[in-house]
Amino acid sequence: MAEQTRRPIRAWSELMSATTKEWGSVGRRLVGIDLGIASAHTVRVLDGEGQQVCRRRCAPTVEEFARVESAALAGAEAGTRLEVVIEPTGPAWLPVAVFFTGRGHTVYRVSSAKAADLRRFLSRHAKSNGIDADTLARLPLVALQGLAPVELPGVEAAALDRRVRATDRLTRAATEHKVRIKDLARQLMPATALTGDLGVADLAVLERFADPRVLLRAGPARLTAVIVKASHGHQGAERAAAWRAAATEAVELYRAYPAMPFTDLAAEVASEVRLLRATQAELAGHAQAREEAYRWADPGQLARSLPGLAAVGGPALAAIMGRADRFPSARHFKSFTGLAPRASETGETDRKGQPMSKAGPALLRTTLVRAADHARKQDPQLARIYYTQVVERGAEHTKALCVVAAALAERAWTVMRRRMPYVVCDTDGTPVNPERAKTIIAERWTVSTEVRARRRSRKHQPPKTKAGKAPQQVLAGHERSNARGVDKRGDLPHHGSSRRPTTTRKAP
Structure with missing residues (x-):
């Protein structure tokens, strides 16, 4: 009976060992560094199987970093590259990234929220510098696909x-x-x-x-x-x-x-x-x-060719985006900005209209949202997105702008990746000049004053009357029957309306 119990465990160990060899993690060295501002950095080094290799404390100097590198590579295969994981703790992350990337190692900078989630799972009731460093070192084992290597900018981009x-x-x-x-x-x-x-x-x-x-x-x-x-x-x-x-x-x-x-x-x-x-x-x-x-970092001023991004927005987009190729697709860049909506799906339920994640740089997100308000007045395609959100889906102004900003972020990635200026087009893809674009928006994609007033969150102040209650309009018979389907403005009554259908009670 004991032999039967050990056999599946041994088989599982053999399977994990084979999988580890297949993934090439035997020679891996994972380094988690809990950065200190006024104190030394705490370092934990793990191998490819998650076993601790060494622990160190170091100061932000070349000599101390070199000692950590030597201790982490001790006993590793030739050509092993360290995978260093840090958090963006003030300016303390930059010296670490500069040293280890200069030595040819890979450096990951993860968000504090992601590291805190894993630390809470690994050690729910205890927190220390060592636990934080060990948690960072284990992140590549848990979610390697969710990590992106740090790319230090060049001279122009850094300036x-x-x-x-x-x-x-x-x-x-x-x-x-x-x-x-x-x-x-x-x-x-x-x-x-x-x-x-x-x-x-x-x-x-x-x-x-x-x-x-x-x-x-x-x-x-x-x-x-x-x-x-x-x-x-x-x-x-x-x-x-x-x-x-x-x-x-x-x-x-x-x-x-x-x-x-x-x-x-x-x-x-x-x-x-x-x-x-x-x-x-x-x-x-x-x-x-x-x-x-900005003239050196973006000689063609491609970022400023996007609608709504002018003297301030263009440099901000170019600086924060950096190299566009580091994002696999436009969807990934949109998620980076924090403008992508959260997902909530379970069983047969998929909740729509979730709030945006706000997981990216606040400056970039604010820049895109401000630019979206001007872009919807210059680009017919973006104007149609805004019109659909407000008129057909009942969104208020700010929510509709966030949707337009998300679309603008995807277009920004495409422009910067292709290295070609933005071209304003009609909804059918035909390029148009600025005057024609404004004419199209005014004719087809302008939200009426009545609809905008209904979407506005500010309370409407009706004119004061002598009576304490607003008078109700009495409709004739044919007008009452028509009002059940379509009101005088021609709008279909929405499902949330408090208007009840008129019924006729029979005499007893």
Whole structure:
């Protein structure tokens, strides 16, 4: 009985051994490195069967990395290449990738979510640097097809990547300063004149006269002169009157509150204005350098040939995509962007309309979604996708834009891989010029105002009536029967309508 029990186990071991030889994993060396920011890196080395070879700790130096390489290759077959797995932990992953790829080894950079899922499976109730490193080393054994080797960019691509990231960070910082300035201005002057964008004239006024008491003491002539000089004559006495009215209301409102910190809030506004100007100055320099780097990285400006991708979107797409051939297909690149919908299928059920995964770079996804809003107004094919989503499938504006952005991502991969500019075509594939494209969109693929109003999430404010309830329209007999099938606008009533069919009750 014991022999019969051992025999299947021995057969299974022989089968796994044969499979291991067939896959060529006998000479494999898997290296998992848990990166440390202020501490040393933790290293675990496994062989092709998942058995631990050695464990080390190293600093990010050439000498320490060379010791790890020697220990990992000890006893391995000649010509064995290491498979190094790391997470994108801040900037600490770059020295590891530079050293090991320079030695001819393969480096995989996996997402933290994927590593956390496997670690939770292997060790549910314990977490340490060693467990994290061991988990990373086992990822190629579990999901090798889901890993993509790291490709370090060249000189031009690396320069473009850094400039794109710098301009994006500075743009977000400038936006935060603008929001803070508006919040402080509304606190100082609740009836503020800032009803739209924050212009240079508004910044000049707030830097000098954010305190409403100081603004009123300055007088109309001086305030007007500041506004005229800052706006180069585009604004003047009318804008000054609006600021003085807001300051007058603020002084009157806060008269009963002597502890109102006008001076302190005004000083903070002036600081935010100076920080905003410094940020905008740095942003202009990086934007100019980004343009120069983009010309070298994408000489044909293929990314900018796509509809909706202009001065900012084109360099961002080229920098984040890198070499288009590293993605097997357009579908894989769409999944990389995070615009692909999640899948939920079980048994006979396949849920549609799932939210997108958002698994890719946020900058690329945001760039494509913003570009989609302009692209649908320039390309009839993308306009048809937007029209179908809104009119036929009941999607609201943002959801329809995400679908258009996913289609735009696939077209971007095709353009960059073929190294050919984008050509705007009609829905039948006929190339058209920009004027003809806009005409086609206006005639066939423009969402009506009524449909857009029904899809809009903002509540519609009906005109007020004296009665508390909106009057109901009484239909005649033939009109009532027609209303059951088609309403006056010619739209079929949707299944979610709360309108009930009219029934006739017989007298008892």
